[in-house]
């Protein structure tokens with residue numbers, strides 16, 4: 203099991219199970235030394251089963267902070283969030299940026315309750331998705347890009363649009379020195395399925411990691427965990443790693459994301 207994981211959910215998002223403390227205990231038992239919580243950001247518009255309600259965020263903050271104290275001798279805990287870059291929510295997002303230890307960018311939708319990655323994007327929407335990631339990085343809003351290839355969940359297959367998106371994401375990673383994630387969540391959990399380019403996991407998708415390898419982008423493995431029991435298995439990590447077999451990836455193992463976040467926060471705008 204990984205010693206460090208920055209991508210951890212809680213039951214507040216409505217599609218994760220277990221208590222906060224169960225995640226912490228399971229992580230300790232699995233040998234995790236640094237655990238960052240990054241539940242789906244709360245916005246003023248609720249969306250049950252997809253993100254936490256705005257009223258729950260204070261409980262989330264205080265629960266993780268108190269567990270941090272309680273288990274300080276056994277594990278180092280940090281409080282983050284998985285946010286989208288939504289200009290309409292900028293006031294809320296700016297607060298999170300300032301108050302939290304770190305932010306990971308998981309751009310699931312093009313705008314609040316707009317088109318999402320679970321339905322096929324058009325080419326233009328793929329490029330808009332990449333533009334949003336670039337804007338977030340340019341403003342130093344986030345500390346790593348979660349599942350940069352997540353739109354492949356709904357997209358029919360690897361084509362020229364995807365190749366261009368992969369190349370642009372690699373350029374963004376280099377330009378802003380921002381880590382890209384190899385995600386071990388739903389994309390591998392639900393197994394391989396048939397796409398226009400053949401049988402594979404929905405994400406991670408190899409073409410992205412070929413680009414990341416070619417341009418020496420920093421890559422962080424993220425569990426994207428929604429169930430404490432999954433700390434006990436390496437199955438999903440192994441599946442994700444199998445996607446980039448043979449590639450010379452610049453993996454950042456045990457990267458101190460919070461120190462990097464402190465520096466980025468000073469440039470946040």
Ligand SMILES: [Zn+2]
Nearest residue numbers: 211215217428
């Ligand atoms: Zn989730």
Ligand SMILES: [Zn+2]
Nearest residue numbers: 209284308426
């Ligand atoms: Zn996530």
